[in-house]
Amino acid sequence: MKPKMRNLTKAVTVISLCALLAACGNDKQARRGADTVKELALLAKSRLSGKKAEPTAQPDPVAMINAVLNEIPNAPLQFVLVEKTGGFAVTSIYGTNGNKVTWISPDRKSMTLESGVLTATRGFGGDLMSVEDGGAAALIASRSSGQAQKVYRFLNGEDETARFIVNCTIAQGERDVVTSGEITAATNVMTERCQSNEGFDFTNTYWIDDNRRMVQSVQWAGAGVGQLVFRRLRY
Template sequence: MGQGLALTMKMRTAVAVLALAALAACGSSKYEGPPLLKVAGGLAKATVGQVTGRGAAGATKKAAPVTRADIEKYGIPILRAVIPVRSADALLTISDQKGNVITWATTDGSSFTLREGVLIQTRGLGPDLMSAQAPSAAALRTAGGTHQRIYFFLGEDDQTTRRTYDCTVTASGSEKIEIYSRAHNVSKFVETCSRPQGSITNTFWFEGTEIRKSRQLASGGLGFIDFERAVD
């Protein structure tokens, strides 16, 4: 699609990428904004090679810091995604949208689908989150609320594994966070989920009723992904 931007500020390990699968949960409404490759030119192409492990010319060059001026230049929504276990740090643009379900993508076709800012699917990252029965954003900002989460993960044997968690939400007060030199006043909520084999914790920073920042489980192989809504 040529609309996703992978600007890597630090990468130490390669990410194995599978072919992009069709996202049945999303509709056919396409975002038609200008290609963000112009923001970084060859840098974007180089970092895509580094993310996918395919190797691109200049991939070993150190990326220049990304500024707010860079990401606001084209006036389209941008989401930042950081995968700590892979030292991957990418800027994403919208590739598909239907209502409150938005798919964000990199230039290589790796994608992240979120509903109201809650991760429900990944593609092209290897051990993907195939789908998730996840709570609404409103449920995640309701202190004391309880709900169930169901994850469907893709394993190394290409078999899908289901994990079911019982979850509770705790309010952790107000904070001020900064995303690309812009301050945001947010309220932090922690979702603690457990099952007999273990527990996980997802964290959400709400600006009003919208998720501005989050740390959410993707899969056992990917671990957690940090999302920041950089440009609305």
């Protein structure tokens, strides 16, 4: 295990900072936009309040973030939340390949982002194996509007890879100042609205700073996993 990963696991394990939480029954997908990500702590706590457990058993995501930032100085860190279940963790970088960065959680779930755009998951079940983005990531990073056809490849129940094709419209939205962990940044909000020929649709939302860095995002990871919320805590 890499030293930074070992430290992250230790930090999270000591104070029970990574929890798989029960869903409270409300689908957050319709609430795309700044409100979804600005108050990640409140979102996580609302999930927690839906779980039948004693208050003392409820981990505090704010305390989690602060503890890991203190425990692991200088390393890039990212908060990740699974909207459907309420599970959350602080992740660290496991590896890089060009613009692709793989982030890993203490329970060994991983997410690969290319310029901040999700391209793969591992360890979730029904994983996203790869994405052909049709130029979407470049449009998003440059904060440009446009069209792209994306091909998602998922692992199905028979361990076979299935293709899912969507047509996406990318548009630039409002300016928004984001404060997250040690980061404060002025950003443009980019929306990516995608629809398949069968009528299934989803929307991804990205906050891009003036250096083309993804500060936070809400991204679809598949029918099983649903939306993943990413929030950078430190570059």
